Every structure is written in C-alpha cells, then in structure tokens.
Amino acid sequence: LLTGFGAAAAAPKRGGTMTVSYQNDVSTLDPAIGYDWQNWPMMRVLFSRLLTYKPGTTDLTTDLAQSYTVSPDGKTYIFKLRPRAKFGNGDSLTADAVKYSYERVVDPKMASPGQAFFHSIKGYDEMVAGKATHLSGVTVVDPLTVKVELSQPDATILQVLAMNFGDIVDPAVAKKYGKDFARHPMGSGPFMLKEWVPGQKLVFVRNPYYFEKGLPYLDKVVFDIGQDPLVALLRLQRGEVDLLGDGIPPAKFVEVTHNPKWKSQVVVGHPLETSYLTMNTQMKPFDDVRVRRAVNMAVNKKHIVRLINGRGHPTDQVLPPGMPGYDKNYKGYRYDLKKAKALMKAAGYANGVSTELYVYNTDPNPRIAQAIQADLGHIGIKVALRSLGQAQVISAGGTPKTAPMVWSGGMAWVDDFPDPSDFYGPILGCGSAVKGGWNWAWYCNKDIDALAAKADTLAQPNEVQERLALWRKVFGAAMHDAPWVPVFNEVQYTMHSKRVAADPANAFSDPGVFPFNYARIYATDGK
C-alpha cells in the first residue's frame, strides 16, 4: 500500500517518456521465472493475467477474464476471457494461451520458482513427476472459456492466478525463443519490450493492442540500469531520471525528506512486509521457549526504528498491517528487560550464553543486527555477528543446526499475494522446516499446521471471516511459542520527478515493493 504522487495534476494526458533508474540489471522478464521485486512490476505491465488487484489495494478484480464462476464445492473455476484481447504482436489471446502458460510454469523442465503455487490444480502431481505433459485440471472449453479444476478446495488459488506466474504468454513467441523468452517476452500487457541492452537499459513501448482503451498514458518507459542509488537520486534532482527504482538511498533519506523542496516528490510505500529475527528452535539456547520469549522482550524495537531513520513501524506480530487477518488488538511481548532477565534465569542461563546472529551484509542490516546484539547483551546473551552475502545467509538459515539466529532484513518476507497463508506455510510451517527451506526458526507445531491447513480449505466467499479468524488464531498460537521476534514493518520511500504524476489511488498495481503501475503514470509539463 503506497501513498505519494500527491501532486495529481490536471487530467492525465497521453504521450511522453519516463526514465526509471535501477542499480542492478533486470534478471529476467519471463513470468514463469521472474520472482524478485525488481522484475515483478515490470512483468505486470508486459503481461496481463486472468485476475488482478484493484490498483493499490488487496482486492482482486478481473483483468483478462471478463467474468468467472466458482462451483459450490470450491473445486471448479470457469473463466470467460475478454473477446478482443491481443498480444503486443497482434496475435489473439485465446484459452489455449492460458492453458499453455499455466502448463509452462508447472512443466518441470522450466524449473519455475512458481511451480508449487499451482499444486492444487488437478493433474499437477502427474505433470511435475513427468508422467503427463499437460495439466489435466486446465481445460479449454472454447476459445474464450477456460475451466480450472482443483484436486481440493484452495482459498488462495485466485491469488495465485493473479501473481505473475499466472501471466499469459504468447505461445508462438514462447515456443520460438524457448529458454530465451526471458529476453524476448511477449504478453498482452499495456507495454511491450522494445529494446534490452544488457547492463544498460530496457525500453518499454506502448502495446498498440492493449485491451483497455486509453492506457497506457506514456508512450515509452526507459529503465536506466547500472547506477548507484545515490547517484540516481542526484540525477533525479537534476531532472534526468523520473523515478527511483531502488528507492531513496538510506544515506540521503533524512536530507531529502526534510527538505521542503523535495518533500512533495517523495513516494511512500507500505509493502506487506515484516522484518523479523528468527531463533532456531532446534539449537541451544533457543530450544527453550523461555529464552525465545526473553529475546522478544529484550529487543528495543523503537531504537531500531530510530536507527533506520524511522523508515518502519515497530510490530509485535507476524502479519503486516494491511494484510487480511492482521490483528489490531493483538498484544505481543512488550519491551521488558526485567521480565526477560527473569525468564533467562528461569531457563538456566543466569550466567549468560553465547550464540550467533546471521545477517545480510548490506546497510542497514548489520546496524540493526548490532542493535539487537547490544540489546541481547543486556540479558546475558552474547551474540557474535556473521555478516555475509545474501546467498550465504539464506543457505545458512536453510541448513539444519547452523544459524542460531537470522535477521531477515534485506531478505524479509514480502507477500507473494495478500493472503495470510503466504506468511505461514513457507516460513513457519512444518513443511518448510527442511533443508533449503525458509523456515529459519525450524519451528514445527503440528497442531498449528493442522489449523492452517483447515483455514486454506475455506474457499467460499462466505467463509472469509471464519477463515481470517482461524488465521489470527494460528499466528497467535505461533507467537506464543515465540520462534520469531517480529521487529518492524518496513516503510519504503522513493521519489519521482515533477515531470511525471499519477492518481495516488491507482499509481500502484499491488502492495509489493514499489509496484508502480507504469500504465497509469503520465507525463506532466514538469511544474
């Protein structure tokens, strides 16, 4: 959920170009593969999918699908496609393309990181095992009708289809380029890729066939690749860049946000994110719930938020605010050193204990880790830091009995889709407490797992409230076991130039990290 683009000027006009800066090259534009915060919003405008979110909200709405129906048992979905949807090259978008696209993600040869999201579709297991070449659960009823059958009810399936993994690709182009489709993407989104110079720039231009008339506003979006965010900011201030893809660099944050000249151009984003500290429940001393609770009480979250110049809000629970199921009334562990010390003593660590904290080595994470280190020092936990590259931290977290504590910052859990289940299974569920998994607390409570499984079968629209209540219970129970210290929900800041504007209500496609809806940003006269 983002705010900003406050200067919504007169009526949006058509035409113009915008330049977006990014430091790192875009890894891929293949929607079956792309899975990072940088390529995510790009693919959202290169492709369209059956469903999407109402701009800037967590509410699903139709996109390529004109309408859809759900069977009462919650296992069969029938989608009617827009009749005149076309790919950027003029090819018509039919039900075959939908089936092809879904199968492409599930196809083991693709090795798509999104594969598992489709697990509830009928025929998934056969295809994954290589026994079938097609997904039996996806059938083409007629050129404009697709039927999706599930093997069991799945409350998240619509969210999955709204992810980029549900993007519809042009089968002809995808077959032509094979693995290189990533560099020659072809979809039915508002923009299409015109040029990609590795390490330098990408150019998106208007898709003339885009089904929603009047969109996009801009003729062209240029992604300028390779420059440090600090320099990108300078360039924006000089008017060479229109949007900071990497956000305002922390080093300039206070300077920019306190300067009346720039303040109005700051865009604030509230991604559905929680930054947390995991404690490995299989390792001493964190195998003792009292120690984990003591840690929860000893971390000074306010101080940490001050360290990062207020770019976040302290939190005590797993789910971020804005996420369905967030519990406004939840009372977690409060900062209380006395109690924490008592707990440590009770756990038999009156004389202190040593442990390690793994942290991703880019600012501000090592600083946050140092603050935690100092905090835990107060209750006799001597923490040694291991500040490493992202890949190594992830790998250590996913290796049994290796990382006693991991600070999630920089790799923190941002939603795949705005549903509480996404914050349980992959990071707290028993199924992910395995080698290579993301459950770095190695937390596994079978009872809670059962509750969660039950919640996910409640797929009917009238069961929503019941489901959310169940989820609140799940997270409440998990926090009772305290495998984590939820520390803060990040607030992200970026900047746009005065040459571009957007209606704040629909400038963002969905609540990810800077998920700009490039289709709805328009050029101004620069005042």
Place this chain on the structure above:
Amino acid sequence: MVALANNVVVHLARHKVSTAAALVVLAMIVAAVFAPWLAPHGPNIQFDNGLTNSGLPVPPGRVFPLGTDLMGRDLLSRMLYGARTSLVVGLAANAVAVFIGTVLGVVAGFVRGIMGAAIMRFTDLMLAFPALILAIALAAILHPTLWIVIAVIALVNWTWVCRVVYTQTIAISEREYIEAVRSLGASPLRVVLRHLLPHLVPTVIVWGTLGIATAVQLEATLSFLGVGVQPPTPSWGNIIFENQAYFSTAPWLVLLPGIAIVVVALAFNLLGDALRDVFDPTSRSRS
C-alpha cells in the same frame, strides 16, 4: 648492532621528518595497545545522545570529540580500538605478503631455471585467481578471525611484490660484486641474505608502504564478505566502508579514518626512507 642502533638514533636526530614519522608510528602503536585506557568510551556503546532525533550521527563536538557513527557510538573510541585491527592488518598481513613476495621473487630471480619459471607461472596463476571467491568460501567454511584476513590479504598481495622483486633480483644478481662474493666461496644463502636483500630494501619499502593502505581497505571488503572482523569490532577500513555512502551527510566518518590510514602509510614510508638511508651509505650524502 650497537653501531646500527647508534646510526638510527643519529639519523633520527638529524632529520626532523623521520623523527616526526617515527613519533607518529609510535603514537599509533601506543594508541592501539592502550586503547582501553585512552578511549573515552567503549567502542561498542550505543549512546542515546549519539544520534539525532531523526537518527543521524552527531558531528564532532564537545561530547564526542570526533563525532559519532550511524549507531551513535563514539568515533574517537572506535578509531582507537580500530587501530588494533588496522595496524595488525596493515602491518602484519602486508608484511607477510611482502615477505612471501620477496622470498619467492628472490628465489625465482636468483635460482632461475625450471624453479624460477615454475614460481613465476604460479605467480601468474595467483594473479589471475579470483580472491573474493576464496574469501567467500573461507567465510562459509570457517569462523571469521583476523588470521584468515591476514592469510587472504597476504595471498592476494604477494603476487605483485613477487613480480617486482623478481625483475630487480635479476638485475642485481648480474652485478659484478655478486660474482665477486661468489668467488670468495660464499654460499648462495649468504649471497642472497647479505648482498642481495639489502639492495631490494628501497623496492620493498615502496611496495610495502603502498600496500599498507590497500591492505587496510581490502580488510574492509573481506569483513563485508564475512571473512574478517565482524561488527561491531571496528577497523579503520570498515568504518570507512560502512559509512562511505553517508559521505555527504557525515563526512567525518569517512575523512577521519581515511586520514588515519594515509598518515600511517606516509609515516611508514618516511620511516622506510630513513631506514634505507641507514642501510645505504651511498644515499646518505645525497639527502
């Protein structure tokens, strides 16, 4: 020995610059060794008044003579403690590198033949070898200690020294006095130790002192990759590395440790020059 010590003293007395350099080096070493007594605060204490309300570091002033860092810690104290790591790295690691480079360069240049060629090809190999990968691998396998840093820096830096020493050795070993000493019946070891190495001193000083600064910086990179000292342990290199993006908001965090590095490297260079004058009677009359 006494005569040499005497030489050194006489020389220092005569040259103000070298004296100043010696004092600087001494001061740095004292600072490192006595950091706990000299530092006004602990290096890792995060002061509440060490950060402004918006979370920015405090510039140098009355309370914190050199200002604070991004965590509200006293920069002076951190620099004093940081001198420990940085001096060890800048001197020890660099010394190891210079030592290995010199030994291998001398052997390759003096013995030549197959042995010399093998050493030089090995040097090429090490030069081409991606040291950062090694660092990451070590970081993953071992627990970070200063020893690994020293080892990695030595491993990276010796190659350049080796190449330079190699060429120099070839040039020197073709001089006639080396042959003259051999004609006296001196063993190769004696020739190398007594008659070759002293002539390499100027080269080694140039590369050794330039290496101080690069070693200190490399240490920061290695720390970043998880091999070296881990936060919150300070070193001059990692103070700069962590804060360089804040250069325009808090310049003291980069400038002060930077100056410290330059001053130490310079002081050692000047001291090296002085040392060379003591060892090289021919250069004394020139100054």
Place this chain on the structure above:
Amino acid sequence: MRLLDVRGLSVAFRSAGRDLSVIEDVSFSISRGEVVGLVGESGCGKSVTAMSILGLLPAGLARVTGGEARFEGADMLTLSARELRALRGLRIGTIFQEPMTSLNPTYTVGYQLTEVLKIHRLAGSRRARAAAAMDMLQQVGVTAPERRMGQYPHELSGGIRQRVMIAMALIAQPSLVVADEPTTALDATIQAQILDLLRNLNDRIDAGILLITHDLGVVAEFCQRVLVMYAGRVVEETTVEALFARPRHPYSRGLLDSTLRLDSPRSPLPTIAGSVPSPGRRGAAGCHFCGRCARAVARCRVDVPPFSDVGPLHRVACWNPVP
C-alpha cells in the same frame, strides 16, 4: 682571443650537509688547434673540471664557488641554461670515458648521431641529417655506415662504440672538444686507431682539444701542452716536451718516475709515498702535496704556493720546485 680561458675555477660538493671543496682555483687556457692534456691522480678533480666548464655537474650536489670559464669570450659559468645548451654539442663536443654506458641503449646509432643536428637545427631535412651522420661515421673509420646507423649500441664492439661517441662529438664541427679518458677501456691497437683518428680530424676542423687521461704515453704522443693536477689544484702547466724533459713540481716528477715503459727494468717501481687526501681531509692551508713531498719546506704547510712562471710557457705551484 683564446678559445677557452679558465680562471680561478672552484667547485664544491655537498656532502653530509657540508660543502667540500673539490677543485680550487683552477686556471688554464686552450687555443684553436691545440691539444692540451690533463693528468693527475685518480680523484684529483679532472672530470669535475671538465664537467663544470660544460655545466654538466650533478645538479643540487655540486656548485661552482668561484672563477670564470670564458669560451670564445662568453663566461660559461654565468650563461643561462638555454645559452649553455646552444653551445653544448654545437660549439663544444664531448667524448666520455665509458662508451657503453654513455650511449643510450634504447636508441639506434643513427638516431643518437642525427639528434645533435636536430637539436641545433643544422641540417634541414631528415635525409640530410642521415647523410651527414653517415658521412661522419665514414670519417671516423666506421665501415658500412648505412648498416651501423640502424644498430643499437649493445650490438657494437667497444672500439666502434667509442668511434660513434667521437662522431657524435664532432658531427657539428665544434671548436672545442673535451675528451675525458676516451681510450682507457680499450686495448692498445684500438687506442692507437682512435687517437690517430682524433688527430687527423683535428687537423681538418682545427678545434682545441682538452684530453683527460692518466696514460702519460698518450700524453707524450698526442698532446702539445700538459696540465698536471693534484688534489683539486693545477700544480704544473707546460709543454709536453718540457714536462718529460724537466718536470719542476715534485708530484709531476713522481708521476713520471713511476711510469712504466715497455723496457722498464724489473726492479721495484719508484712510487710517491702515501696517498691522495680525499676532499674532506685536505686542509685549507698550505700545499696539498706537502704531506707526501720529499722536498717540502716549512712554508709548504702554511701557505698555498702561487702558480708562477718558471720558464717560457712553464708554470708551477711549488715553494721548492725540482731544479
């Protein structure tokens, strides 16, 4: 007007913060067509004398502390660097002792030869310069000059290298040639060839030559006048004939006595007892030689002997000259 007229030249070296006087009050002159020998013990200041005239003393270390050196009327010691450069190579040619180290190893003979012409803008075109250089090589007796022009110094034998040096010194037809031990490193046959060559060339271009050597045989065969130096001072100046027939300074005498000849008897050689005082230990007062001199009188220790005439074209600095 004399070609070169040196008066009271003194040079000091800076060493360990002190000025050490290396040559003191050196005076002599050379006319056109004349060959003047400069002999003396090793370290007495022969090279320093020559270099200070040319303004080639090591900068920062050595300093001329007094005197003048008039070349064709202009005082070389007070000329600006630019004026001095205009004389060097063009009006004054120099031949150095060690031909291997005095030629730049990285340039061809041709380049180094034509460079003189280029610096002084003597021959218009590149081709004219090359022609002049080849002609000069021919004159100094180098065979196949075209081939030599393209060779590097290390590809030449010592004799040819020295000829190249000579060609370089003479190519601009200078009126003064300073030759600092030009044949010391060569064997007798090549030495003889080179001296012959110098003499022949001199007959043609009529230059004055200052020849520094320690070989009295060379002096006897080649020079017309001789200067004998000792410990930074000129102690005797006379014609070659007079020197060999009747040296007046005890040091010159000693030098001649200790000279070996092919027919010298195999008896112990006469020598001058003691050794030359180094510049730091000469002492300011008196004659520098008096410590080693059998003829020393009391005054020698106190006063510097004046350089006075003892005969036609014969001057000696001694309180008690050899009769």
Place this chain on the structure above:
Amino acid sequence: MIGRYLGRRLLLGVLLLLGVTVVTFILLYLLPADPARMIAGRSATAAAVERVREQLGLNLPLYQQYLHFLGRVLHGDLGRSYMQRVDVSTLVGARIWPTLQLMLASIGFELLLGVTSGIIASLRPRQAVDRIAMVLTFVGVSAPQFVVGIMLLYVFAMYFNWFPMGGYGSPIHIVLPALSLGLLGSGWYSRVTRSEMLDVLSQDYIRTARAKGAGPWRTVMIHALRNAALPVVAMIGMDIGYFMSGVVVVESVFGWPGIGQLMWQAIQSVDAPIIMAITMVSAIAIVMGNLLADIVALFVDPRIKLR
C-alpha cells in the same frame, strides 16, 4: 622465431587458464549456497529442488561436473546463468567492450597522472614537489573509490556541468570514471616511475644527452623515460588483468555497464557460470596483458631478447 615464442606463451596461458578454472570450480563447489534451491524458488518442495539439481548436473561428482564444464567451454558454450537463465556469453559479452574501453581510458589516466608526477618528483628528489607528490600518492591509494567517484560527479557533473552524470555511450561519458580510477591507481605508477627515473637520471647517457645540448624536455622525455619505462610497462600488464576482472564500485557510481557489477552480483548470489566465465576472461586478460607487456618491452628496450 616470434611465432614459436608466441606459441609457447599461449600454451602456457592455456595451462594457466586450466589451473585457474580448476581452482575456482573447486571453491565454488565448496560453497554451501545451493543453486538448485535458488532456482527452484523459496516455495519449492525438496523433490522439485532435486529435479533442478539433476537438470543442472549438480548431482554428479565434482570431477564429472568439471569435465562437462570443460567440454561445453570447448564447444564455445559458457553455460547459462543460474539467476538470469540467459546464456552467459551474452551477458559477459555485452560487458566486455565497455570494460575494455574503461580499462584503456583508466590506464591512460593512470599513466598521464602517475608517470607525470613520478617524473616531476624524480627531478626534484626530496624537495617540496616530491613530498607533495608522495602525499598525493598515498591519499590516492588510500581513498575509497566510492567517495572519489561521487566527489568527481559532484564537482564536474553537478557543479560545473561539464560531464554527464554517468552513463555509457559517447566518449565524454568515459572521462569521469576513467579519471577516478586514474586518480586512485596513479600513485603506484608515480612511485615506480620516480624510483626508476632517479636511477636512470644518474646514468652516463643522460649526461651525454645534455652534453649534446639537449634541453630538459628532450633529456627527460626522450632519453630518460624510455629507459625507465620497463617496470611501468610490466605494471600495465598486471593492471590489464586487474581492470578486466572488473571495478565494481566505480562502475556502479557512474553507471558503467562493465564486467565488475555483473561479477559482484554473481558473487553475491553465487551464480557459478557467470563467475567461471568472468574468471576466465580476467585470466585471459592477465595472460594477454603480460604477453603484451613483454612484447612492448621488446620495442622499448632493444637489448631484451625473447626467451
């Protein structure tokens, strides 16, 4: 003659390349980061990860993996990036030319600044100029690349507006990045030039040149410099290898699409195919750099003979 020499050097180069790839390959193998897991995604099941591992051949023993790698390389196939799933040759290839350009320009600046200051310092040893050059050398060697780069941008791009704020394309874009690398690296050249020049300036042939009437410019630039050039040339040879392995900080400050940023990202995410490819590129650069230096040395100093 030169043909045989080149042949032998290139053969040695190939051996070196093999050595470097073997060592790097082993190190990457030892790294605990699991590429299969990273490809399969954070929600993948163990079975899915295992399938990916099989697809990539990561389940084979190390030596077989290496032989496969070697076989592919011999067929001109550098593999596909784990993270970007694109041909590594495309990714690396696109960055080689910009890297080469930056390398040439930086070495140009290093030489310009370093050799000039070294010469000036050597002409007045231990005097003010020399001392100033020495201090600047150490400041340059100690200065963080990032800070130097940003400062240059502030001054020459922001304030004076003489140069663009980074980017790639026209020749003018290369000035600031090359200048910052030149400022940082010139110290080494300066010191080496100085000590070498001090040596050469005391040689007899310098006196000869002066005796010919050569002015200070000719004496220094034509007679002394060429003789002092060999160590400098050797350093350029080593520098080529350094630059071809990428200069990540300066590249990112100036948005230069060089190899360094790619390597840095690859190292951070343990993208082995890219790391292997760049390691090979820089190893080749080192071999070629040293060879080039040796060949240039032949022209600088005619006394040198091929070995």
Place this chain on the structure above:
Amino acid sequence: MNYLVEVSELEKRFALRGRRTEIHAVRGISFRLRPGETLGIVGESGCGKSTLARLLLRLVEPSGGDIWFDGEDITRLPRQQMRRRRRRMQMVFQDPFASLDPRMTAGQLIEEPLIIHRIGRRTERRQRVAELLEQVGLGADVAELYPHEFSGGQRQRICIARAVALNPKLLVCDEAVSALDVSVQSQILNLLVGLRRGLGLTYVFISHDLAVVRYISDTIMVMYLGQVMEYGPVDAVFSAPRHPYTRVLIDAVPVPDPTRRRHRTLPIGDPPSPETPPAGCPFHPRCGEASDVCRTTVPVLRPAGADLTHTVACHLYGASCAADLSPILPVAERVPVT
C-alpha cells in the same frame, strides 16, 4: 715439478637467448702454471680474457676441457666442494667499483672471506683485517669507510686485500690496475710483487697494458677471439714477437716520451664480432700478411723457432714440425724478478 694449474682444451660457449647462434668465447686453450709463476694474458677487448679468468675459478661452467688445480680436477667438483676450494684461488675483478658491495664498509668487505670460511674468532679477524689494510697501504683507520668514500685506486687495494686475506695459492687479476693512474699503479704492482715474494703466490695477470704485463709476468699469452695466438716466455715474446697481431699490439703502445713520437703501422679495420667469427685464422681480415691458407685453415700453436717454449699459431711459421707437438706445452722457467 708439480703444476699448480693445468688447463687443457678449455672451451666456453655462451648460448645466446632466443637465437640460434652462440658465442664461442674461449676456444681450446691449454696451459700449465707452476707455483709462484705469473702468467700474463693480453688481447683485444672482447677476446675472452675475463671469461678465461672466470673459468679458472669456475665462476662460469666450462663447455669443455679440464682444469686441474693443485692436483685435482675441479671441473666436475660438486658446487659445495668447489666453494671450499675457492679459499685457495681468488680473483681481483676488472672494475673496483662494481665488485665491492656498496652497502658494506671496507672492514666488513675484507673480513667477509674470513667469515665465510670460518677463520678465526671475531677479534682475531679484526686484527687480520687491520693487518691486511696496512699491507695494501691503506692504514687500519679506513675500515669504517664505505667504498664510495674511496678513490678508484684505494678501492682496488681493498679488492686486493680481500683477495689475499685467505692466503690463496692462485690469484687471478683481471685488469686489476687498468683503471688506476700511474703512481697508484706502481704502488699496487710493488705490492703484488711483494706478495709473490712473501707468500709464493701464483698469478694470472690480465691486462691490456703491455708494459704492466711485461713488468710482472714470467710467461705471456696473446689471445685473439678466444684463441691463443702466441705463447711464451715474456722476454722472448716481447723481444721477438712472431705473430703479426702481437707485433701490431706491441707497436701500438704509446711511448711516454714526446721525443720519440713515430708513425706506426696499425691493423686495418675492427675486430670481428665473436658471433660471426671469420673462417680460418681469426686475425686474417686485419692481417697485412694473410694468404689464402689463412682464410680457410685455423692455424695451430707450434714452436716458431729453436725455442720450443715460444709457440705461435700462424701459418707464416712453417707447418713442418706441427705434427710432433703435444697439446700441453712446457712452460718457460720463471724469470726471477728482483
């Protein structure tokens, strides 16, 4: 009588890096030397004199032939044992400045051979150094000075003191006095003669100054392009030089007497490059008396007249008795020096 040095068919070829040719610096040289005898070697610059000297001490490895020293073949001794032999054979090098380590004082330099061969204790060594300094006429008080503080002549004396410190049997002097002016040269020659008398030293004395060689040698060897041209007792060679090269060499020596200036016949042209030696007699391109046989056949050493100890390698001296000559020639009895 025993010989101290016996050299037979000594060869040295230097391979030139990266080229196919090589330099044949020393070509089949043989001679014998009795204890106390002095061999003088003269010849053009670059004819291989220094190489021969280095070969004698095995500072360079011979490419062929043997060297017997003191009754033992040293050509194949292991390096370490060779080092021990060096105590008995020493050398004074051509360039006194280049052959002294500039970082050491005169005292240290002279003491070094004693340290290397572990002779005496510290105080004894110091005493010996003082003695040696006195012996070469420098005075013990200069022990603390560095080479650059000495004049060329004084430096050469340090070299000589260092060389005799070990009481060697053989002293090879490679142009030991060439760079010195006459008065110092005389001092040094007197010193060398004195040492020979006092210690029974054997010298190989290399110089291009014929007057000096004649003064100090018993036997003389004239070399040209790596080969011996003429060999014999010094007085015989100087009074009746046989080889055309010897003759021009002696003729070229300048006479220190201005009244006796004369015109001399000099050899034509320059010495040939050792890389491309001429066929036949190496001297023939410069020889005024060369005939066809000189251009094709290499002459061998043989007696040129009745005196069998005086040999010459020249086609001018009949081939009649060439066959009956052994490769190693008897050496002239020593001519005593008073």
